[in-house]
Amino acid sequence: MSILSIQNVVKEYHNHTAVDNVSFEIPKGKIFGLLGPNGAGKTSLIRIITSITRPDSGQILLDGEPINSRTPEQIGYMPEERGLYKKMKVGDHLKYLGRLKGLTEKEVKAKLEYWMEKFEIQDWYKKKIEELSKGMQQKIQFIATVLHEPKLLILDEPFSGLDPVNSNLIKDEIYRLNQEGTSVIFSTHRMEQVEEICERIVLIHKGKKILEGQVADVKHEHKENIFTLQLNGDIPDQLQARYDFTSKSNETYECSLEDQQSSDVMLTELIGSGVSIRSFEEKMPSLNEIFIKLVKG
Amino acid sequence: MDKVLLVLKREYLSRVFKRSFLLTTLLTPFAILLFIVVVGLIFSYDSDEKKKVLVLDPGKMLIDDFISSGGIDYEFTDKDLASLKAEFTESDFNGILYIPELEEIGVNNHKIFYYSDEQLSLDATNSISRKVQGKIKDYKIVQMGIDPNQLQMLDTKVTLDPEPISDDQEDTSSMATLVGSGLGGVMGYVMFFFILIYGMMVMRSVMEEKINRIVEIIISSVKPFQLMLGKILGVGAVGLTQIVIWLILIPTFSYVAYAFLGMSAQDIAASSGADMNLPEGMEDSFAADIYGVMGELSRLNWWLIIPLFIIYFIGGYIIYTSLFAAVGSAIGDDLNEGNSLTFPLMIPIILAVYMMFRVVAVPNSNLAVWSSMIPFLSPIIMPARLGAEIPSWQIALSVALLVLFCIFSVWIAGRIYRVGILLYGKKASLKELGKWIFTN
Known part of the structure; x- marks a missing residue:
């Protein structure tokens, strides 16, 4: 079951196509990575999902329903370009944003209390936004995004500008909300975060979808048959001739196998030659490498 | 609609409950008063230069009481010009005024000379020539044997009093036109300032949201159009609040001021009455003028003027603020960059103010009629005409066009705004x- 179904979405601006016939499904209850370099069309796509702009063609279903006037209340969106009214007090500001998301005065109050307690920021309630540090403001932004308990959370570069402590705080909250059933779209070009957080990804480049799948599957598909070995001693000459070994550092080698060669056979031959092996591991490409390869190639 | 109200409420409260709002609202009437007083002082500022002038008048035309005035002291002499010039550097006079004799009594142009090593100011030049001109006239009167009393009888002040042809029309005094145009001018000016100040306020507020980057968060909850509308209405409500406060404060202040200036409360109460019987002690013409103005003001059809003024007020406000909002959304991070976009909006506003001067003077000219049909101009032009009588078809057509154009400009602005607020960086x-x- 998909929380979000994106079907043949096209969005053109007068001199370029920002989203070029993109389709994919985002499974319910998962953390989904929407990846792409700067200017790939991520933000354009997100703006269509959040009904900030309309697609030229194509359709988007949220939980099986086409986007309608009630959709915004079911989505929590933290844009990459984000800010707050500097002169407003924290409490008033969060109330305002919560009310805009359709919460009643009463609901907002209760939820605000919960979150302010959770982040231990009750004493900020009457402070003006401009009195807070950038990191503090990010916390407020995060609360504003999740206050109305959206089904779908869209976070565009949520960790940019956050220190590691606050990053972890927000990350833990994202995990917790996800455990409770919130689906999350996580948009970024920081691949190490994606690998850590996301189960499934889509890669967009120049408005087109160029990759989609489970993170593990994607890595598996793009692995290059390279193995890392740590040995005691040297590799015998007859094996050096048959396999492509490169010495990486002291007693550590990388072996790049050709398609018809099998790692099992190579390992057996190595053991047979009397070399003692400390470790043997298939080298998986990082998402970053896959990303760069796909975007450049 | 709920969301528009939420936006409106925030825009309103965040402005009205600011200390600066309270200060500007309370201080502006004082500031305006102060401005008027200062301008008055500047214009009434007399020359403070002191001059001593030696007058050489061989024809003896200036005769008596040609004494100092306008900071210039005159001293007569009988010496000849050449020796005066020779002695001039040693004397403490600033100049020598030489008035040659008239060639004949009927001459209309007469040249007099001022010898000095310093430049004569414009004020001093005017003062001297006016004085000499008057004296020569007196001299001529005496020479021609005219009786000064008879001469005075020649001047007659004429007052034109417009009267209706049939008896059932109301009789207006000569004040009617003056009062009408005065009132029109005031209303036109109020519109001008309101549009300019609040248009700019809306524009700046749109820009702030864009620069702050809050706009994307907001419009993921409300439609850009709702945000724009809420903002325009919210700022408008702030403006109305301010005007209502002034409408209460200004009469109160003036009342207090009058009381302090010695005018008793009864006088004010009496003078604002509609009957034209002059109370005792108001015979002099200034008091009568004030009384006439009050009478004309009370005669105007306020039941038409007030609602129409409000309609044009709201219409003009909506047209211009929506367009200012659109411009604000299209400007990047730098206010100065926006000049090329705000300028086209300023042109009709300024044009309307200049046209207003002519329209007030001739409220039913072709210029007045046609400019009050153009929605860009009518919010300023039409209020300026309201003091005079306007055919009802003109009012109806003008209001209809205004309403249509309001809808149109809000629509246009909404289209521009929704794209503009999401484009960061460049203008x-x-x-x-x-x-x-x-x-x-």
């Missing part, structure tokens, strides 16, 4: 704004 050109209107 858009007018051409691009045009494209945005028609993009999906």
Whole structure:
């Protein structure tokens, strides 16, 4: 079951196509990575999902329903370009944003209390936004995004500008909300975060979808048959001739196998030659490498 | 609609409960008063230069009481010009005024000379020539044997009093036109300032949201159009609040001021009455003028003027603020960049104010009629005409056009705004704004 179904979405601006016939499904209850370099069309796509702009063609279903006037209340969106009214007090500001998301005065109050307690920021309630540090403001932004308990959370570069402590705080909250059933779209070009957080990804480049799948599957598909070995001693000459070994550092080698060669056979031959092996591991490409390869190639 | 109200409420409260709002609202009437007083002082500022002038008048035309005035002291002499010039550097006089004799009594142009090593100011030149001119006239009167009393009888002050042809029409005094145009001018000016100040306020507020980057968060909850509308209405409500406060404060202040200036409360109460019987002690013409103004003001059809003023007020406000909002959305991070976009909006406003001067003077001229049909101009022009009588078809047509154009400009502005607020960084050109209107 998909929380979000994106079907043949096209969005053109007068001199370029920002989203070029993109389709994919985002499974319910998962953390989904929407990846792409700067200017790939991520933000354009997100703006269509959040009904900030309309697609030229194509359709988007949220939980099986086409986007309608009630959709915004079911989505929590933290844009990459984000800010707050500097002169407003924290409490008033969060109330305002919560009310805009359709919460009643009463609901907002209760939820605000919960979150302010959770982040231990009750004493900020009457402070003006401009009195807070950038990191503090990010916390407020995060609360504003999740206050109305959206089904779908869209976070565009949520960790940019956050220190590691606050990053972890927000990350833990994202995990917790996800455990409770919130689906999350996580948009970024920081691949190490994606690998850590996301189960499934889509890669967009120049408005087109160029990759989609489970993170593990994607890595598996793009692995290059390279193995890392740590040995005691040297590799015998007859094996050096048959396999492509490169010495990486002291007693550590990388072996790049050709398609018809099998790692099992190579390992057996190595053991047979009397070399003692400390470790043997298939080298998986990082998402970053896959990303760069796909975007450049 | 709920969301528009939420936006409106925030825009309103965040402005009204600011200390600066309270200060400007309370201080502006004082500031205006102060401005008027200062301008008055500047214009009434007399020359403070002191001059001593030696007058050489061989024809003896200036005769008596040609004494100092306008900071110039005159001293007569009988010496000849050449020796005066020779002695001049040693004397403490600033100049020598030489008035040659008249060639004949009927001459209309007469040249007099001022010898000095310093420049004569414009004020001093005027003062001297006016004085000499008057004296020569007196001299001529005596020479021609005219009786000064008879001469005075020649001047007659004429007052034109417009009267209706049939008896059932109301009789207005000569004040009617003056009062009408005065009132019109005031209303036109109020519109002008209101549009300018609040238009700018809306524009700046749109820009702030864009620069702050809060706009994307807001419009993921409300439609850009709702945000724009809420903002325009919210700021408008702030303006109305301010005006209501002034409408209460200004009469109160003036009342207090009058009381302090010695005018008793009864006088004010009496003078604002509609009957034209002059109370005792108001015979002098200034008091009568004030009384006439009050009478004319009470005679005007306020039941038409007030609602119409409000309609034009709201209409003008909506047209201009919506367009200012659109411009604000199209400007990048720098206010100065926006000049090329705000300028086209300023032109009709300023044009309307200049036209207003002529319209007030001739409220039913072709210029007045046609400019009050153009929605860009009518919010300023039409209030300026309201003091005079206007055919009802003109009012109806003008209001209809105004309403239509309000809807149109809000629509246009909404189209531009929704694209503009999401474009960060660079400023858009007018051409691009045009494209945005028609993009999906």
